[in-house]
Amino acid sequence: MDIFVLLLSIALVVALLGLLCGVLVFWRVPIIRDKGNSTSSVSIIIPARNEELRLKPLLESIVRQQYVTYEVIVVDDGSTDRTRELARSYGATVISNELLEDGWIGKSAACWAGALAAENKLLLFMDADTVFTHPDSLSNYIASFESMGSRGILSLQPDHYAEKWYEQLAFLFPLIVMVGMNVFTIAGNRLKAGGSFGPCLLCEKAQYQQVGGHAVVRGAVMDDLALGKAFQEHDLPVRCFGGKGIAWLRMYPGGLSDMVQGYSKSMASGSTATLPLVMGLIYIWMAGASITPMMLVASGFSSTGWLGVSIGLYTLYAMELVIASRRVGRFVWWIFPLYPLLLIVFILIFMYSLYLSKRKGSVQWKGRNINV
Template identity: 50%
Template sequence: MLVLSFVVAAIVILLGLLSGLLMFWRLPVPSAEDDVTCTNHSTFISIIIPARNEEHRIVPLLQSLSQQEGISFETIVIDDDSEDRTSEVASSYHARVIRNTPPEDGWIGKSAACWTGAQAAKGKFLLFLDADTAFEKPDSLLRYVNSYEQMDGKGILSLQPYHQIEQVYENASMIFNIIVMAGMNVFTPLGERLTSAGSFGPSILCNRADYDISGGHAGIRGAVMDDLALGEAFQSQDLPVRCYGGRGLIRFRMYPEGFKQLLEGWTKNFGTASKSTHPFVMMLVNLWITGGFVSPVLLALTGMFGSPFWITFAVVLYLLNVIEMAWLARRTGNFSWWIFSIYPLLLVFFTVVFVYSLYLTHVRKTVSWRGRDVHV
């Protein structure tokens, strides 16, 4: 009976490892520098940055924008009712600052800020950037726009920035980052045969005409996950939505203000975001998580009751989980190498936060973010 339990556990772990490979099989990125043909430098870009209490986090982005070469753009910072020096900092980098008023009933703050920025924008293309992002190189914006134009300049090209880790506690975001990308549906071997769950919120590039056709942020004014909702709005108009990795082109540092902010941020996101993941991808994610949990349990049980064969086999399976976790995580951010060996603790943390997020979303119907209560 004990051996049968070991066999079942091993099968679950192997299925989990296979699911991890399949859910994140491919990760397209914009064209490399040598592959980009700079055929159109005349397109004017409006970069719209919604910012609420971002006086420290927005500086790397503004610095990186000041270094961009080869393309014309304007920078519009929407000060979303900040209580700090966000406006002054943005102005010091020659950004155009628009002070947004508190959102009206039915609006979520970020969507209202993005809409305000879009109405003031002069560019043919609109690039919505989160304040905690930053471009990696002086030609990053040019590469981004050229990649979009190579895709016929239609719909959305959204990049998930590479997560820059600086403090130990930030490694707690590892599982979330993996699942955010896998949950977009488009990184399996099926590719774009599965419809994208939406777009990545930190970086969304589109053209003005398509934005207007989709209804823009006004059409999704009440959505907590505006990025997913905006992508769905584009898709409802038969406009393509492409999601790529941004490594080497754009980065971000999530929740640098401490663990409490990290917890609040992920709690806000996940209860709603999970609704958009395709059932096939959700199955893969669940199998991956289950296998990840079962592996340390099998290791412990074989250590107490197993034969040398089963102990060795359980160790090998655990090491395979560690290796796969490192492979997946390092595609999304520069997570510390030592964290992979204790990945079960991060799975526990993810599960607790996810359950709490479901409670806030479906029972309390309210989440908190940056001093605001958001009804969902």
């Protein structure tokens, strides 16, 4: 066997292992089914900093919610736009975030301020860019939490709606975020969740206060992961579900720069929550996905029939991503035949995130320097 065929054979093994790892780490994403109506009341807490454009769809979706009693608290985190006025126009209670000293990070401080002002039994922390999908979404969300004993956290990763080209090319980020939570693998709940999702996080106020709430994670860049771990340390369960049918989001409609800054802020820090086993499977999948296009190019110079094998592998990786995308959100079909470009975008931003966290130590986000 000549060296060329040997290298192609090794590449074939890596590619096949990568495909298998992709199946194992993204085995199943549970979603909330119709659980009927809930009788509990909930305080919806929305931290907001210059969210005038993104906040309106969420508030409009909240006022359409049926079968549930709620209050809406928008915590203004130093906005310079019309965030406060917009929130009041939809009947929300608006309070100011005053806790920006002694190691507090803006979002954690805003969530804590909202929780202190909340009057209801349940707390639902929502990012300003989320939107409820149906008029009964909130009721189903709460009823599902109650069916689980109303203990711990029930967090959702909303469906990710991508519209602009750069959002499409960032597809791997929401995918890896979900995979990195550990619980969507073939092992399911036998693995411990890496924390909770931040966009939709539901818990009981009494239990939130018991673990110390956002005050105990005041300096965490990924407050959602840290809060989930705080609940787990008090033997309270953390459940992570897909948000299909309950909520959707557009994370970075503000432009490419916002997207790069946002993912750079979170990716390197968030990766520490992923179990080594799951991280190893992700690395093998990425290795296989990276080597397959190189194998396709190399096999074009071979006369031993490797070209057909390489085309088949490339197609399988694209199909695997198509299937995964349906569990993550809405993406256009044409990005998946271009999946090597998705890998390049992911690797470049992840490396930049590592640089910021390990060398520079901070990132600019919404006009603030945040230590990462």
